[in-house]
Amino acid sequence: MVIEEELKSGQLKNSYLLFGEENYLKIYYKNRLKSAIIGEDDVNFSYFEGKGIDVDEVIAIAETLPFFAEKRCIIVENSEWFLNGNEKMGGYIENLPETTCLIFIEGEKIDKRKKLYKKLSLLGTSCECKRMEPRKLRDWTRALMGRMGKNIRATDLDLFLSYVGNDLQHITTEVEKLVAYIGEAQVIERSDIEDITTVSVENKIFDMLSAIVQKKIGVAMHYYEDLLILREPPMRILSLLSKQFNQLLQVRQMQGMDKYSIGNAMNLQPYIAEKLMRQASAFSKEELQRILNGCLDMEMRVKTGLMPEQIAVELLIMSKEQIKG
Incomplete structure (x- = not known):
């Protein structure tokens, strides 16, 4: 992912769009971007959520110089501007100050024909957060269990994934439940999965x-x-x-x-x-x-x-x- 490379290099853009069906990845990259831009600084952080966001207020804050810091971070979530369009923000995005980073978080669907999407994709970074393909999902889940000190047989991992589906947040929650359930045991057994796992x-x-x-x-x-x-x-x-x-x-x-x-x-x-x-x-x-x-x-x-x-x-x-x- 381009966004991963930018985070690793520290060469961040001034605008980001995270969209798609994998909410876990959207939350993950939202938090990493915020941390990379302003760290723990809440003074220079603003958050907007929902369809009734006042675009003029967002722009006014974006134009305000950060307070004793290099950057200001603004997160705009579920605005639907990338689905229904927002001409004013579409025109403003190319004039975004270097001192401000705008992060947009949207749902599964956007309209790539809209001016705002085209401008942001040209000047910033657009990232579609998709579901993992099956092989990567199995590796990711096994690695997650490994980081928590647990192992699992291949057939039991398949059973677990058949119960929980491919939503990473749901998988994480269910793995944490399993780890707590088996205590000091090193291997997650089929019976553990059948006892405690919530079916998606x-x-x-x-x-x-x-x-x-x-x-x-x-x-x-x-x-x-x-x-x-x-x-x-x-x-x-x-x-x-x-x-x-x-x-x-x-x-x-x-x-x-x-x-x-x-x-x-x-x-x-x-x-x-x-x-x-x-x-x-x-x-x-x-x-x-x-x-x-x-x-x-x-x-x-x-x-x-x-x-x-x-x-x-x-x-x-x-x-x-x-x-x-």
Whole structure:
């Protein structure tokens, strides 16, 4: 990553954009940048968050000389300026003083056609924080366990990752729980993982999908109710279901390839690819396309106010038209 090289060399830009689906990396680089720019100095630090940020206030602070220091650091988080645009900031970024560093933290989606993105990418550094590819994720997780003085067998590491998914923050939290749970023991065992590890939301969705595929609607509804109890928004559940059916369609289109080839093509762990292959075998390409279209239609109905989100998910689960008959 360019940002990693800049941090190591100390040759920092005056503006940064961190975006993408891996929140752990965004937080990691946000903190490292802040520390590199101003250290523990809170006097010359300003933080803005949310869609209602006053751009004039940000600019006014950026124009203010730092107080008994070389640099001022401003962090602007979740402004959506890189998605919806902000002409004023887009015009200002090229006049940013050398004494100020602006760090923007955004969500998964941005619009690279916007003036602000183009200007910042030209004058500063834009960094997309992506999910790790499977091999790097396994190495990263094993190294994390190693730094905490623990080891794990390869098959048990695969089991652990199948439970927790690929979110680095969730992985870190679950590793810390495991380390505390096993105490002085040196090796994390399969039984430890089964006893204490919290299954990720994505895996709960996967289990719900498995129940739908097997036409076990009562079981699927039980998984759905569990997710609601965990305060997962129905719209996110619907979006994840759409994502899972889209993955099944991709796997079906790669029929004849093995789990390793499919895993590499889709950036998935081989054991996850194997699970998807089993699920996809229950459908034809046409059936999966029809189901995916149904998911997208439900999402549109919710977004346009034609249907409450909780009912939309329930109908999708229960609809016989969405299940192979």
